[in-house]
Amino acid sequence: MPSEIPLACNMNAMTADQRKRYDLIIALLKGTIRQMSELPDGFDLHFPAEASSIVMLAEFINLERLCCPF
Numbered sequence: 001m002p003s004e005i006p007l008a009c010n011m012n013a014m015t016a017d018q019r020k021r022y023d024l025i026i027a028l029l030k031g032t033i034r035q036m037s038e039l040p041d042g043f044d045l046h047f048p049a050e051a052s053s054i055v056m057l058a059e060f061i062n063l064e065r066l067c068c069p070f
Helices: 016-030 051-067
Strands: 035-039 042-046
């Protein structure tokens, strides 16, 4: 099924400040992973069910969608 959005990342989509924040969020989230399992098509990550984790995950998704809209 063809998609209208290409499967490609635009590494210039974030500002320098956004990239710094993105890198920080990834580092912080890596430290909170409770469980990780490999799946046939990716990974299953479990994070704490705390407000701070949910906010960081939402911010990560928001920034990730800038450079990888697919």
